Amino acid sequence: MSDARTMFVGSGKGGTGKTTTAQNLASAFVAAGYRVLGVDGDGQASWSHLNGLFPRQGRPNIYSALKQLIEQYETKVGIYHLPSGLDFIPSSSGLHKIVSDLASVERSEYLLQQLLTPLKGRYDLIIIDCPPALNAWTNNIFMACDDGIITIQLEPLGIASAGETLEYLQGLRKRGLFMHHDLKLSGGLITMMDSRTAIHRNLAEVAQEQLGQHMSIFSTRIERTIQFPEAQYFGLPIDLYNKDSKGTAAYAALAEEVLAGTSLRSVSGLQVPARFADSLLQAASSIEEQAGENGTEVTWEEIDVVI
Numbered sequence: 001m002s003d004a005r006t007m008f009v010g011s012g013k014g015g016t017g018k019t020t021t022a023q024n025l026a027s028a029f030v031a032a033g034y035r036v037l038g039v040d041g042d043g044q045a046s047w048s049h050l051n052g053l054f055p056r057q058g059r060p061n062i063y064s065a066l067k068q069l070i071e072q073y074e075t076k077v078g079i080y081h082l083p084s085g086l087d088f089i090p091s092s093s094g095l096h097k098i099v100s101d102l103a104s105v106e107r108s109e110y111l112l113q114q115l116l117t118p119l120k121g122r123y124d125l126i127i128i129d130c131p132p133a134l135n136a137w138t139n140n141i142f143m144a145c146d147d148g149i150i151t152i153q154l155e156p157l158g159i160a161s162a163g164e165t166l167e168y169l170q171g172l173r174k175r176g177l178f179m180h181h182d183l184k185l186s187g188g189l190i191t192m193m194d195s196r197t198a199i200h201r202n203l204a205e206v207a208q209e210q211l212g213q214h215m216s217i218f219s220t221r222i223e224r225t226i227q228f229p230e231a232q233y234f235g236l237p238i239d240l241y242n243k244d245s246k247g248t249a250a251y252a253a254l255a256e257e258v259l260a261g262t263s264l265r266s267v268s269g270l271q272v273p274a275r276f277a278d279s280l281l282q283a284a285s286s287i288e289e290q291a292g293e294n295g296t297e298v299t300w301e302e303i304d305v306v307i
């Protein structure tokens, strides 16, 4: 039996549709007959809550498993079998502490990979929901994954943040993190798009033209619809809430694109220019950088602080 393809859904920015994508893509894979494990990699535990798995004392979660692995070099990992057919490892707010825990671990970037490796034979796909961050913990997630999706929200900072994530991955590669690990990007996913508005159509074009030079952008775009929060209110992925909705069709189409694998590009090939995120922000925004008199830099002063 071959090992599960392990994927992250990530972005340095908050509220870009990562959890919604992890939740609904996982559900689309389950609907297509795959054995899927969802992993909540965020201390906010959003996906865990959506699955009705509120952190409770004594309930195993990703943080308790990692903590024990750090302290005892062996651990038990709790996998919850959800009625939807999804297997799931929940998170807890304790995961907010993982970055400082990792600081004392040798070769700490391999911890999550070590935790998930024994599970890989049981599944076809493992989907990890990332926190809105780029740090030692997300590095762990990248090292545990074969590839991943970067969510792109159609706002200037949303587009810039996708570029920043690419810059960050390129930086990790330069520091040798991917020397023995060929991480790929499956692609950028435009989320929460309102294609009726000119601003979203323009921003989608900027994303496609500028980010599209460095990673594939999925031809499937996720439209903004109240049905996603509605379904989530009831703790359901969109396909179990309304199987005939556009949202269901969109995530099914995304699942097909992901499985086809034609969009995969290796992080080792990334050639992002310096200050890419800054240039994206300029391209995506019409706010001019603050300038002082005569167009010079705006003035600033530094105040001594002694404690």
Ligand SMILES: Nc1ncnc2c1ncn2[C@@H]1O[C@H](COP(=O)(O)OP(=O)(O)OP(=O)(O)O)[C@@H](O)[C@H]1O
Pocket: 013, 014, 015, 016, 017, 018, 019, 020, 021, 042, 044, 046, 130, 131, 132, 191, 192, 193, 222, 223, 224, 225, 226, 227, 228, 229, 232
């Ligand atoms: N396509 C969509 N249409 C409408 N609402 C959406 C859509 N996708 C996500 N949302 C809503 O937007 C909010 C943020 O989405 P989500 O939680 O998926 O983002 P996130 O990137 O995981 O956020 P965080 O960075 O905090 O983890 C949620 O309330 C969600 O229901």
Ligand SMILES: [Mg+2]
Pocket: 018, 019, 020, 042, 046, 129, 130, 131
């Ligand atoms: Mg989230």
